[in-house]
Amino acid sequence: MIKAGIIGATGYAGAELVRLLLGHRDVEIKWLGSRSYIDKAYASVYQNMFTLIEGSCLDDNIGELVKQADVVFTATPQGFLASAMQEEYLQQAKFIDLSADYRLKDVDVYEAWYHIGHKSPQYLKEAVYGLCEINREQVKAARLVANPGCYTTCSILTAYPLVREGLIDPDTLIIDAKSGTSGAGRGAKTGNLFCEVNENIKAYGIATHRHTPEIEEQLGYAAGRKVTVTFTPHLVPMNRGILAVAYASLVKKPDGSCPSEADIRAAYEKYYSGEKFIRLLDADVFPETKWVEGSNFVDVNFKIDERTGRVIMIGALDNLVKGAAGQAVQNMNLMFGLPETEGLDLVPLFP
Numbered sequence: 043m044i045k046a047g048i049i050g051a052t053g054y055a056g057a058e059l060v061r062l063l064l065g066h067r068d069v070e071i072k073w074l075g076s077r078s079y080i081d082k083a084y085a086s087v088y089q090n091m092f093t094l095i096e097g098s099c100l101d102d103n104i105g106e107l108v109k110q111a112d113v114v115f116t117a118t119p120q121g122f123l124a125s126a127m128q129e130e131y132l133q134q135a136k137f138i139d140l141s142a143d144y145r146l147k148d149v150d151v152y153e154a155w156y157h158i159g160h161k162s163p164q165y166l167k168e169a170v171y172g173l174c175e176i177n178r179e180q181v182k183a184a185r186l187v188a189n190p191g192c193y194t195t196c197s198i199l200t201a202y203p204l205v206r207e208g209l210i211d212p213d214t215l216i217i218d219a220k221s222g223t224s225g226a227g228r229g230a231k232t233g234n235l236f237c238e239v240n241e242n243i244k245a246y247g248i249a250t251h252r253h254t255p256e257i258e259e260q261l262g263y264a265a266g267r268k269v270t271v272t273f274t275p276h277l278v279p280m281n282r283g284i285l286a287v288a289y290a291s292l293v294k295k296p297d298g299s300c301p302s303e304a305d306i307r308a309a310y311e312k313y314y315s316g317e318k319f320i321r322l323l324d325a326d327v328f329p330e331t332k333w334v335e336g337s338n339f340v341d342v343n344f345k346i347d348e349r350t351g352r353v354i355m356i357g358a359l360d361n362l363v364k365g366a367a368g369q370a371v372q373n374m375n376l377m378f379g380l381p382e383t384e385g386l387d388l389v390p391l392f393p
Contacts, residue, residue, distance in 0.1 A: 044378055047073030047107045047135075050117035052087050052099065054224045055140055058367035059115055060084075064094060066371065066385030068378075071095075072110045075102045108134040113374055116140060117366075125161040132165075136377050137186045138370050144169035144188035145256050155252040171260065172373040173198060174382065175317050181376045189373060190260075192365025193219050193253045193275055196286040198260050199320060199340050200357030203309040205264040209301045210290035210353060212261055212269040219286040220276040222331070225361045239279045251275050282362055283331030288355040292346070300351055306344055314342070318383055319364065319372070329358035336360060336391035338368035363388070 051074040076099040124143040149163040170184040329341035
């Protein structure tokens with residue numbers, strides 16, 4: 043059995059990790075860390091865990107945790123793991139960090155967008171960006187994985203094949219994304235109150251959202267050069283889900299024609315036809331958050347706008363599963379040589 047510890051176990055992503063790991067036949071949860079609920083019964087924080095989790099919340103003492111665990115999940119604010127990480131910890135356990143501390147390779151970019159100093163930049167080069175469908179082989183050999191963000195997972199996977207194949211100009215890429223309120227975390231914030239969110243939709247982080255450089259960095263690897271995108275997130279009054287709608291100009295062929303629908307579909311099939319968790323939908327059937335809720339699936343599709351010479355790409359996922367905890371479990375499976383789908387054969391919930 044893999045012994046797992048979770049720090050930040052009482053946030054939404056941490057709680058989703060608990061739910062998924064309870065159903066994983068090869069994992070035993072050894073440590074539920076929560077600075078806010080030390081010594082409080084976990085099932086009293088999340089009553090849905092009544093009779094399922096007997097233990098209480100512990101602190102965030104990584105030095106003690108790594109002595110008991112094979113893998114440590116940190117579902118913590120930015121800066122926590124970077125401030126605590128030591129070489130001896132990585133020699134004792136594998137780490138999967140759900141924050142942004144090791145996602146960006148350029149420490150200056152991290153500090154500029156997150157407005158905090160990075161305390162362990164020596165691990166940035168080693169950390170593997172845990173987007174399994176793209177970095178699968180690197181994840182298998184990793185001891186430190188940077189679990190991608192929810193917006194970024196949806197945005198990158200939606201556009202990746204077309205960027206990689208040179209079918210679109212990535213510098214024209216505009217991503218309009220919408221998320222349920224669980225993506226904002228469990229902390230008490232005025233902007234997340236029912237009366238603030240209900241019957242409302244709002245854009246936020248306009249031209250400043252910190253997932254932007256993450257999207258640019260990863261799509262830059264796909265393009266083989268630096269790219270710049272426009273990314274605007276929105277908050278919508280639902281619990282879970284992300285819908286990303288991306289627009290980009292098609293790159294014309296040598297004969298002056300634009301890529302056809304068959305060309306675009308072939309690109310998606312080239313990269314995703316063998317992927318369990320990415321579902322390329324049939325023509326003119328477009329992703330909806332409802333059809334991926336509670337699952338590790340990403341649904342994607344596209345539509346060519348011949349009038350403008352652009353392609354519209356659409357992706358949907360559950361921000362707490364494939365956008366956070368499910369992807370973390372997928373990474374863990376790869377790191378420990380388990381079937382990638384173990385614990386993740388989740389049928390989407392409906393209604």
